[in-house]
Amino acid sequence: MFLEQIVNGIAIGMSYALVAVGYSMVFGVLRLINFSHSAVFTFGAFAVWVGVEMLHLNVFLAILAGVAITGVLGIGLNKMALEPLRKKGETGMPALITTIGMSYIIINVLTIVFGSQMRRFPALFNWGQIHIFGAAIGWQQVMIALACLVLLVTLSLIVNKTKSGLAMRAVQQQPTAAAINGINVNHVITFVFFLGAASAAIAGTLVAAYYQYVRPSFGDVIGLKAFAAAVLGGIGSLPGAVLGGLIVGVVESLAVFALGSTYIDLVAYLVMFAVLLIRPTGLLGRKGIKKV
Amino acid sequence: MKNRKEKNRTENVSVRLGMLFRKKKAAVPAFLLLIVLLCLLPQVTSLYIQRNLIMVGFYMVLGFSLNFVTGYIGEVSLGHAAFYAIGAFSVSLLTTDAGMGYWPAVVLSVLLCGLFGLLLAFATMRVSGTYLAILTLAFFYLVMNIIQNWEGLTHGVVGIYDIPAANIFGFAFTMKNGGYYYCILAYVLFSILITRLLIGSRFGRAMKAVREDPLAATMAGINNQTFRVIAYVLAGMLAGLAGTLYAPFCGYINYLTFTYNMCLMILVIIITGGRGTMKGVIVGSLIIAPLGEVLRGLISLFDSLPAEYLPDPEQWRFVIYGLIMVVMMRLRPQGILGGKSRLDYRMPAGLDKKEGNG
Amino acid sequence: MALLEMKQVLMRFGGLVAVDGLSLKVEEGEIVSLIGPNGAGKTTVFNTITGVYEITEGEICFGGERISGLLPREIVKRGVSRTFQNIRLFGKLRVIENALIGAHINMDYSIPDALFRTKKYRTQELTLHKKALEVLASIGLGEYVHEYAENLPYGLQRRLEIARAIMSGAKILLLDEPAAGMNPQESEDLMGFIRSLRDKGYTILLIEHDMNVVMNVSDRIYVVDYGKLIAKGKPEQIKNDPGVIRAYLGDVSEIMGEGA
Numbered sequence: 001m002f003l004e005q006i007v008n009g010i011a012i013g014m015s016y017a018l019v020a021v022g023y024s025m026v027f028g029v030l031r032l033i034n035f036s037h038s039a040v041f042t043f044g045a046f047a048v049w050v051g052v053e054m055l056h057l058n059v060f061l062a063i064l065a066g067v068a069i070t071g072v073l074g075i076g077l078n079k080m081a082l083e084p085l086r087k088k089g090e091t092g093m094p095a096l097i098t099t100i101g102m103s104y105i106i107i108n109v110l111t112i113v114f115g116s117q118m119r120r121f122p123a124l125f126n127w128g129q130i131h132i133f134g135a136a137i138g139w140q141q142v143m144i145a146l147a148c149l150v151l152l153v154t155l156s157l158i159v160n161k162t163k164s165g166l167a168m169r170a171v172q173q174q175p176t177a178a179a180i181n182g183i184n185v186n187h188v189i190t191f192v193f194f195l196g197a198a199s200a201a202i203a204g205t206l207v208a209a210y211y212q213y214v215r216p217s218f219g220d221v222i223g224l225k226a227f228a229a230a231v232l233g234g235i236g237s238l239p240g241a242v243l244g245g246l247i248v249g250v251v252e253s254l255a256v257f258a259l260g261s262t263y264i265d266l267v268a269y270l271v272m273f274a275v276l277l278i279r280p281t282g283l284l285g286r287k288g289i290k291k292v
Numbered sequence: 293m294k295n296r297k298e299k300n301r302t303e304n305v306s307v308r309l310g311m312l313f314r315k316k317k318a319a320v321p322a323f324l325l326l327i328v329l330l331c332l333l334p335q336v337t338s339l340y341i342q343r344n345l346i347m348v349g350f351y352m353v354l355g356f357s358l359n360f361v362t363g364y365i366g367e368v369s370l371g372h373a374a375f376y377a378i379g380a381f382s383v384s385l386l387t388t389d390a391g392m393g394y395w396p397a398v399v400l401s402v403l404l405c406g407l408f409g410l411l412l413a414f415a416t417m418r419v420s421g422t423y424l425a426i427l428t429l430a431f432f433y434l435v436m437n438i439i440q441n442w443e444g445l446t447h448g449v450v451g452i453y454d455i456p457a458a459n460i461f462g463f464a465f466t467m468k469n470g471g472y473y474y475c476i477l478a479y480v481l482f483s484i485l486i487t488r489l490l491i492g493s494r495f496g497r498a499m500k501a502v503r504e505d506p507l508a509a510t511m512a513g514i515n516n517q518t519f520r521v522i523a524y525v526l527a528g529m530l531a532g533l534a535g536t537l538y539a540p541f542c543g544y545i546n547y548l549t550f551t552y553n554m555c556l557m558i559l560v561i562i563i564t565g566g567r568g569t570m571k572g573v574i575v576g577s578l579i580i581a582p583l584g585e586v587l588r589g590l591i592s593l594f595d596s597l598p599a600e601y602l603p604d605p606e607q608w609r610f611v612i613y614g615l616i617m618v619v620m621m622r623l624r625p626q627g628i629l630g631g632k633s634r635l636d637y638r639m640p641a642g643l644d645k646k647e648g649n650g
Numbered sequence: 651m652a653l654l655e656m657k658q659v660l661m662r663f664g665g666l667v668a669v670d671g672l673s674l675k676v677e678e679g680e681i682v683s684l685i686g687p688n689g690a691g692k693t694t695v696f697n698t699i700t701g702v703y704e705i706t707e708g709e710i711c712f713g714g715e716r717i718s719g720l721l722p723r724e725i726v727k728r729g730v731s732r733t734f735q736n737i738r739l740f741g742k743l744r745v746i747e748n749a750l751i752g753a754h755i756n757m758d759y760s761i762p763d764a765l766f767r768t769k770k771y772r773t774q775e776l777t778l779h780k781k782a783l784e785v786l787a788s789i790g791l792g793e794y795v796h797e798y799a800e801n802l803p804y805g806l807q808r809r810l811e812i813a814r815a816i817m818s819g820a821k822i823l824l825l826d827e828p829a830a831g832m833n834p835q836e837s838e839d840l841m842g843f844i845r846s847l848r849d850k851g852y853t854i855l856l857i858e859h860d861m862n863v864v865m866n867v868s869d870r871i872y873v874v875d876y877g878k879l880i881a882k883g884k885p886e887q888i889k890n891d892p893g894v895i896r897a898y899l900g901d902v903s904e905i906m907g908e909g910a
Contacts, residue, residue, distance in 0.1 A: 100559075104613060501751045512752050
C-alpha cells in the first residue's frame, strides 16, 4: 500500500511539475504568472478527448493534434489579449485581470460546448500491473511518470541547449539588451507561450488518462496544485518545478494514506500558504535585490 | 489658474452634476428624494423586480466590500464569496442549531468574518499580484471544502434547511412586506457611508498610497500591513454582513450556494464600474447583477425556436463576464466611472476658502 | 554631537561591496552633499540610512541614537525623510493628497474618530491641510493642489517629492538628485529653495550631479567612488582635489599632459 501510494504520488507529482513548468517559463520571460494556464491545461485535455472519442483518431495522432491546437491557443491568448497591454505598458493589475478573464472564458465555453458532466477519457497505458516488493503498481502510473520525465528533460534541453532557448534566457535576463542584440523579443514570448500551452496540453492528457475522465472544472484544482508546486520549488526554476511537483504529489498521496481522501485538496493549499508566508521565493528560487 | 477657470466653463454635464451634488443646498434634498423614491419602489413594482433589486443590493454591498481590497489597497481577491459564505453559514447555524436570536447571531457572524479577514490578510502579507490572487482563490476553496466536508458543524453536502426569517423586534422579513428590500437598502447606505467616512480620512489616503507605490508608502512612515489588515477585516465584515441577510433570504443554503462564479462576479462589478470609486461600485452592480435576468429575457424572445437551439443564459453570462474583464482592461482599465475626477479636491470644512482654491 | 552619523558602514550584496567602510557626519543645520561618479553607491548610501537595505557592518546614528536595523517607517518617525532619484510619487492621487500622505505620521486619530468625525479628526485634518497648502505654496505648487501628481511636469514632480518629505516633519531631508532634468533657471530656483529650507531649520543631505548646484549650496561635500570615501571638505577644497578629478575624469595627467 505504502509503496503504491508513493508511486501514485510520483506519477501525479510529475504531472504537476509539467504544469508548473508552464507557469515558470512564462514567468521567466514576462514576470507574469499566467493565471489562464490551468484553463489551457483543461482545454488541452479536451482537445485530445475530442480527437480520440469524437473523431476516433489514432491516440497518438489525437495527442499530437490536441497539443498543437492548444499551443496555438496559447499563442492566440498572448497575441490577442496580453501583447496589446504590454504595448500600453499596463503590466500589473490589468494583465492579471486579463488572464483571469481569459481563463474564465475558456472554461465556460468548454462548459457550453461539452456540458459540465464528466467525460470518460481513455487510459493511455492500460497495460496491467507490475509486482515489486509485494506491491501492485500500475503501468499507467509508471508510464505517466516516465512520459513527464522525458518531456521535462526535453523542455530543459530546449531551454538550455538550443538557439531559441538561448534567446529565451537572454530575454529573461535583460529584455532590452536582448532586443538590442537582434533578438526578436516578441517571437521569444510567442515561443514561450506555445511551449507553455503545449506542455500544459500534454500534462492535461496525462492527468486525464490517470483519472480517466475530463470535465471543464477539471483544471481548477489541479492548476492550483501545480501552482503550489511551482511556488514550493521556486517560480522560474525548472528543477524547482520538478522538486515542488514531486513533493506536493507524494505528500498528497501519503495524506490520503494517513487521513483519508476527504480533506486531500487542502494539503496542497496549506503547503502553498505556508511557503508564501515563510519563504516566498520557494526552495530553489533566488532572492532579488530590490532597486530603489 | 486662468486656464483652469476656462476649462470649468466648458466642462460637461457630469462635472456640473458632480458640482451640484457638492453644494449642500442641492445635495441634501436630492439625496433625501432619492431615498424616498427607493423606499417607495417595492410598493409599485412586482415581486420579480423587487427580487432583482434585492440581488443588486446584495452585490452592491459585496462590491463595496471588495472595493476596500481591490479598489483601495489594489489587490485582486478571487475568494471574496468565502466571506459571504462564512457570514451566511454562521448566522444560519447560530439561529438554527444554536437557537440564537437573529441580531446577536448577525453580530457574532460579522465578527467571525472580520476574524477571517484578518487571517487572510496575515496569510498573504508577503505576496502581491497574481500570487495573492491565487492565494485568495485557494482560501475560497479551503473554506468551501471545509463547509462541504465538516458534517458535524455545517451539515456537509445536505446544507441547512429552514433558516428562520430575519426579523426586527419580532417583525419577520418577507418579500411581500419588503423587509428584505429595506434591510439590504439600509446595508447599501451603510456601506456607502462607511466607505465615504473612511476613505476621506488618513486611513483611505494610506490605503491608496499602498496601492500606488508600496515602497514610497513605507518611506512616508506608513505601516503597509496595518492598512492591508484594516481593509481585509472591513471587507470581510461587510461581505459577512451581506451573507447574514442572504441566508435567511434564501431559507436554504449549502456548499453549492457560494461559487467561484460569485467571486468573479463581484470582481467584474468593480472592474466595470471603476475600482476605487463609490459610484463605480453602484453603477457596476446595477449593470452586472441583473445581467443574467436580462439575458434570460432576451433569449426568451426567441422561444419559438426549439429549446436545444437556445443558449443557456447562465453559462453565456459567465462568458460575458470574462469578455468584460478582457475588453475593459484593453479599452478602459480604470472602469466606466473610474480614473481621475475632474472635480476639485474637497477641502475639509473650516478651511479658508481662499486657501482652498490655492 | 552630529545629527546624522554613519560609522564604518559596509553594505554587501553577495560578492559586491556597494558601500565600503563609509563614515560620514552631518551636523544640525548643515547642507552636506554626497557626490561621485555614476554607480559610486550614492543612492545605496541613502538606502542604508533610510533602512531600505540592512547594512552588513557598521552603525548609523541619528540624534545620537542608533537607527541602523530599524524599519524604514520607524526611521521616518525619528525624523529622517527622503526623496527618490527616479521619482516615486503617488501618480494617480492629487498633489495635496501626496503632501498629506507625507504627513501620515503626524496624524494619530483612530478609525472611530474618522467614522464619527470627532473633534480630534477635524482638528488634525484641518491643521495638516493648512500645513500642506502652506508647504505646497512655498515650493511653487500652490496653483496645482487639485492636480493629479502624474499630470505635473517633471520639474514640479521633483518639487512635490520634496514637499512630501517636508510634510513628515523630518529634521533631516535626504534629497536624491533634486535638480535632475531641471533647466538652469529651475535649478537656480531650487538652490534658493534648498537654502530657505536650511534657514527654516532643516538639515540637508544632498545627492546631486549638477556641480553648479553642489558647489553653490553645500557647506561640506563628501565624495565617494566604488562605495569608498575618496575626499571630503569644503567646496573649494573638493574642486581642486586631484583624487576627485581623477575619479570623475580618469587620470587627468594622461589626458592633459604634464601641465595638468
